[in-house]
Amino acid sequence: MKITRVETFAVPPRWLFCRIETDDGAVGWGEPVVEGRADTVRTAVHELAGQFLIGADPRRIEDHWQLMTKGSFYRGGPVLSSAVAGLDQALWDIAGKTLGAPVHQLLGGPVRDRARAYCWVGGDEPAAVRDQVAAQVEAGFTAVKMNGSGRMNRLPNVAELSEVAARAQAAREVLGPGRDFAVDFHGRFSAAGAVRAVAALEPYAPMFVEEPVLPEYTHLLGRVTASTTLPIATGERLFNRTDSLPALQAGAAVLQPDLSHAGGISECRRIASLAETFDAAIAPHCPLGPLALAASLQLAFCTPNFLIQEQSIGIHYNTGAELLDYIADREVFRFHDGHLLRPTGPGLGVEIDEKAVRKADGSAKSWHNPVWRHPDGSFAEW
Incomplete structure (x- = not known):
């Protein structure tokens, strides 16, 4: 079996898919993208494919990962x-399809039957949190996540x-003690500011910050x-094990590798194992498309220290x-009651509507994250 086309x-709304085809007709799909840099990643995919993959056996996944x-x-x-990451996902998809098994079965088999998921409430400038949390509770979710703030001074004032x-309090009042919410600070604070902001959240016991x-x-x-009893999470902008190690050494309780950013299934599997040695949990980052979510779930179902899965159905970025x-x-x-069931289909466990993908190709407007400024005109973290 040889790879003939990528x-x-x-x-x-802002996604990039890749498709790997072999000479015997096997096809694998992946999702290689950096939000806001899809065109740049697209070029990199074809450079890597031309240099390392075309003409090669797709089943040598680890060797391809090492070379790429x-x-x-x-x-x-x-x-x-x-x-x-996207190419790695597609290679695992081919492996599973040719062997007639889901990827998580190739990685040791399932350790759970369903994976808890959360959804987003609010947008970049969070408002009306109470109503949005209530809607997700009504939909059956047991956990939500929200931005902790909008544009923020690095050292926050009392207001x-x-x-x-107040936003955390509103969420907790709706959720009660039996459901969870997480708070995303997006790196909008300095370290000193973050200590103060995390302290302000402690009475409301978020699942993680x-x-x-x-x-x-x-x-x-x-x-x-060291300043708080709240679990601290990070990792969506860490791209390998060596990036993740200092965060674990600093006491991060939850790592959030993104399977479309951090080297795919192969590397995120290793990041999860590394986190396990620090008694830390994994909550894969995934505000992306169906292939990124499918790859994340394959990891979730074979990873003992999996905590919860982000997903983007209905997220405010999707237009x-x-x-x-x-x-x-x-x-x-x-x-199902705020959970996703274990996929049983081969490979990544999803069937892509290739006709719909080919029709949509090129119709996406170039997406870039907002650029914020403080009132004095200086750059502000988004």
Whole structure:
């Protein structure tokens, strides 16, 4: 078996899919994308495919991963890691399909029968949290996540801290003690500011507080973890094991590797094992499309220290298309009391509607995250 073709498809709302085809007709799908840099990642996918994959046996997944990540003198970073991630997903998809088994079965078999999921409430500038949380409780979810703040001073003042606390209080009042919410800070605070903001959340006991500091300040994360009893999460902007290790050493309780950013199934499996040695949980980051979610679930079902799964159905970023628009059988992503059931189909466990993908290719408007500024005109973290 040899790889004969690698294709990419840029589809709304902001996703990039890749398709690997072999000479015997086997096809695998993956999702290599950096939000806001889809065109750049698309180029990297084709560079890697031309250099390392075309003409090769797709079943040598680990060897391909080693070559794609280490075969160039300059390595790493979000673009290359995301290109590798999508190709790695597609190779695992082929492996599962040719062997007639889901990927999680190839990785040791299931350790659970269903995976808890959460959904987002609010947007970049969170408002009306109470009503949105209530709607998700009505829909059967047992957990939600929200941004802790909008545009924020690096050192928050009393009014800003009060707003952070008020949103958390509103969520807790709706959820009660038997459901959970997580708070994402998006690195909008300095380390000192994060300590104060996390303290403001303690009375409301969020499941975890995410990215209290930017990933480039991971060496300061220990100041935050040591200041609180709340679990601290990070990892969506960490792209391999060596990036993740300092966060674990600093006391992160939850790692959030993104299977479309951090080297795919192969590397995220290793990140999960590394986290297990620190008694830390895994909550894969996934505000993306159906293939990223499918790959995340394959990891979730074979990973003992899995906590909860992010998913983007109905998320505020999705305009022009939805996750379910590109799959043939929507049942695999149907929620059952806030959980997703173990996929049993071969490979990634989803059947892509190839006709819909090809029709949508090229129709996506170029998406870029907002650029925020403080009132004085200086740059503000989004």
